[in-house]
Amino acid sequence: xxxxxxxxxxxxxxxxxxxxxxxxxxxxxxxxxxxxxxxxxxxxxxxxxxxxxxxxxxxxxxxxxxxxxxxxxxxxxxxxxxxxxxxxxxxxxxxxxxxxxxxxxxxxxxxxxxxxxxxxxxxxxxxxxxxxxxxxxxxxxxxxxxxxxxxxxxxxxxxxxxxxxxx
Amino acid sequence: xxxxxxxxxxxxxxxxxxxxxxxxxxxxxxxxxxxxxxxxxxxxxxxxxxxxxxxxxxxxxxxxxxxxxxxxxxxxxxxxxxxxxxxxxxxxxxxxxxxxxxxxxxxxxxxxxxxxxxxxxxxxxxxxxxxxxxxxxxxxxxxxxxxxxxxxxxxxxxxxxxxxxxxxxxxxxxxxxxxxxxxxxxxxxxxxxxxxxxxxxxxxxxxxxxxxxxxxxxxxxxxxxxxxxxxxxxxxxxxxxxxxxxxxxxxxxxxxxxxxxxxxxxxxxxxxxxxxxxxxxxxxxxxxxxxxxxxxxxxxxxxxxxxxxxxxxxxxxxxxxxxxxxxx
Numbered sequence: 001x002x003x004x005x006x007x008x009x010x011x012x013x014x015x016x017x018x019x020x021x022x023x024x025x026x027x028x029x030x031x032x033x034x035x036x037x038x039x040x041x042x043x044x045x046x047x048x049x050x051x052x053x054x055x056x057x058x059x060x061x062x063x064x065x066x067x068x069x070x071x072x073x074x075x076x077x078x079x080x081x082x083x084x085x086x087x088x089x090x091x092x093x094x095x096x097x098x099x100x101x102x103x104x105x106x107x108x109x110x111x112x113x114x115x116x117x118x119x120x121x122x123x124x125x126x127x128x129x130x131x132x133x134x135x136x137x138x139x140x141x142x143x144x145x146x147x148x149x150x151x152x153x154x155x156x157x158x159x160x161x162x163x164x165x166x167x
Numbered sequence: 168x169x170x171x172x173x174x175x176x177x178x179x180x181x182x183x184x185x186x187x188x189x190x191x192x193x194x195x196x197x198x199x200x201x202x203x204x205x206x207x208x209x210x211x212x213x214x215x216x217x218x219x220x221x222x223x224x225x226x227x228x229x230x231x232x233x234x235x236x237x238x239x240x241x242x243x244x245x246x247x248x249x250x251x252x253x254x255x256x257x258x259x260x261x262x263x264x265x266x267x268x269x270x271x272x273x274x275x276x277x278x279x280x281x282x283x284x285x286x287x288x289x290x291x292x293x294x295x296x297x298x299x300x301x302x303x304x305x306x307x308x309x310x311x312x313x314x315x316x317x318x319x320x321x322x323x324x325x326x327x328x329x330x331x332x333x334x335x336x337x338x339x340x341x342x343x344x345x346x347x348x349x350x351x352x353x354x355x356x357x358x359x360x361x362x363x364x365x366x367x368x369x370x371x372x373x374x375x376x377x378x379x380x381x382x383x384x385x386x387x388x389x390x391x392x393x394x395x396x397x398x399x400x401x402x403x404x405x406x407x408x409x410x411x412x413x414x415x416x417x418x419x420x421x422x423x424x425x426x427x428x429x430x431x432x433x434x435x436x437x438x439x440x441x442x443x444x445x446x447x448x449x450x451x452x453x454x455x456x457x458x459x460x461x462x463x464x465x466x467x468x469x470x471x472x473x474x475x476x477x478x479x480x481x482x483x484x485x486x487x488x489x490x491x492x493x494x495x
Contacts, residue, residue, distance in 0.1 A: 016173035016214070019201070039202050040268060052241075052270045058201050059271065062173045063194075063216060106267065113266070118245045121261035121402070126250040142402035143265020 003064050005030070006074030013061050020064055021045040021056035024071060032072035032101045036145075043144035046102035047071050053109035072101035075108060083164070084108060087157035095148035103144045107158045110140045111165060132162050168204050175216040179379045183345050185215045187375030193217045195237065195276030198268050203281065207290045208298060218273060221379050224248070230385035233343070236275030236378045240331065241266065243274060253383055255392035255411055259334035262396045265403050275378040278332060278342065278358070279370070282325035282433075283313065283405055296322045297366040311471035313405065316479070318432040319467060323366030325433055327359055328405050332435040334394055336427035337411035340383050346376030355381070356427075359434030366433070387423060390415050391490045395482050396429075406430035408479045410486050416450045416494040426487075431479055438462045438483075450491045455484050 001012045005028060013023050021038075024030045024047070036044030038057045045057040048070040075082040084104045087093070094100045114136070117129035122139045130136050137158050138151075146154065173194075176182035185191050190212030194200055203209040221235035224246050232248060243249060244260040260269065263277075286293035286305045294303035306314055306324050314324040332355065340355045358371050372378070392413040398404040409429035415422040424445050426438040441462035448454050459480045468476045 016171060017168045039205070040198055043265065043267060046267055053267045054271050055198070055267045058196075058198050058268075060173065060194075060197060060201060060214075063197065063218075110266065118241070119250065119257060119261060120266075121258065123261075126254050126257055139402055140266055143267045 001065060003061065003066070004068045006070060007068075012065055016060055016062045018061050019057055020047070020059040020061045020069070023061040024056060024069075027061075030071050030073050034098055034101055036099065036102075041145075042099070042102075043106060044099050044102040046106045046144065048105055048109055051109065051112065053106045070105070072105055075104065082108070083161050084157065087161045088154070091153040091157040091160065092150065093153040093157040094146070094150050099144060099146045099148075103141070103146070103154055106141060106144050107154075107161075110137070111158070111162055113140070114162065115165070132159075134159055137162070168207075169210045169212075171204075171211050171214055173214045173216065175219055177219055179220060179345050179377060182215055182217045182220075183347070183375055183377045185213070186377050187347060188213070191215055193275075193279075193377060195273035195279075196239070196268075196271035198264070198272045199276065199280045203288065206288050208281075208288055217275070217377070221275075227382060232383040234274055234381045234383070236273060236343075236380050238274045240264075240269040240272045240274065240277060243331075244269065252386040253334075253338060253392075255394050255413060256331070256334045256338060256383075258394040259330040259396075259409075259411055262394065262406075262409075263330040274331070274381055277329055278335075278355070278378060278381070279372075280327075280329060281369070283328045284325040285310070285313075287325060297325060297362075297369075300365070300367050307469075309471075311469045312407070313430070314469065314472055315432045316466045316468045316472055316475045317428075317436055317463070318361045318434070320362045320364060320366070322364050323362035323433065324469070325362065325366065326430055327432070327434050328430075329435060330394070330396060330406060330409060330429060332359075333409055333411045333427045333429035335381060335383075336435040336437045337392070337413050337425045338383055339425060340381050342378055343380040343382060344372065344376050345379045346373055350379070352382070355435070356437040362433045369433075387413070387415050389494070390423070391493045393486055393490055395486045397478060397482055408475055408482055410479070410483045412483070412486050412490060414450070414487065414490050414494070416491060419450055420447060421445050421450050422447070424487075426483065428479055428483070431475055440464075441483075450494075452484065452488060455487050456480075459483055 034044040036042035123130040192211035194214040293305040396409040428436040441458040444458040
């Protein structure tokens, strides 16, 4: 009965009512993961399970038993920032920063999805890998809201990292 | 949230047996059920996690596709065969929710998801015949922008929120069910019920039955299909109106036409009247216009959603015009 968080195995909470978001924050003090709406509407609680982006507020911690969870704390090591974190700073991809961990976790998985050729609803031709455009990134990041309105900076930051990765 | 116990089923028969027990509910991705539990709408005593089996997408002997009930929405939309042979399904799924939610949500859970009627989701302040049979409906006379214009009743005007199911209806999909009496199959178009005076009975699923998969018939040669969704923002929003269509045209006539709407009724609305009027007839804007008028003859729009009637007709007409153009 264990779950792996950022490479460390931890025992599951006893109460199955505990969401993964609550477990991360209150049980493990990994407060980088934020709870915004707590109903699957804002994306602030986005984490990765086995590399896939999911909403930790709508995931029961017990559902993640035996799986690997990566949070924003697991993306960087110390002051060595993840390229997306660097780019968010460079492009002013946030103001208050509350949605940022969710944005960056979502973007991490989104770049992999793009690289694997997964389509989105704005992909013109489903038979080919989607092109790397701001429009594609905007659609793919639509599950992460930013009330400060930093979306343009967010898209620019992700696009830069995507282009550097593709280069 | 009420206390509950959680366990994982490892096979479909095990899940079906558990589903027959009182207070037991099946848990897929949880994107709808966990939220409704937190809101006090759902109160299961035991959750049976059914994501550990029926995860495959396989070719059927007849050349169709069998999609396991636990396949995630994102995996379904990205599957090479679905993209190639059933692009309507990929398109519809990709317009639904967000990437995170599509990664979590299962195919069977999408079919079983409950209405997003805000009065249904508000036990503290709203009456709802679906939540508490006989208690009344506060949506009537309330904010009805997301409510039904077809097939509603004085007891309930809620809509089924799925995009995927609209595509499945237009694709003539069949649900594979497993219950105490063994397996059976049911067309998706016959699975969801209209509310009548029992809006709490939402599907034809019998006690102890589960959805194990969805079967798509083989794609028709030269079939054209598309999905159009109209919503309040460009992404990550439920449909005000959506429409999915599959057509084949021969010599300027509809050899086949299948048409379904979302966002306007208690179930994914298969437009059987319009289909019957158009099948074998001329593929012209005039014929389409007349058939859509027939389909919506019994529409009962409300003050807050009267815009949906012309919107649904115009969206369907535009979609069919686009598809007819592609076959020319």
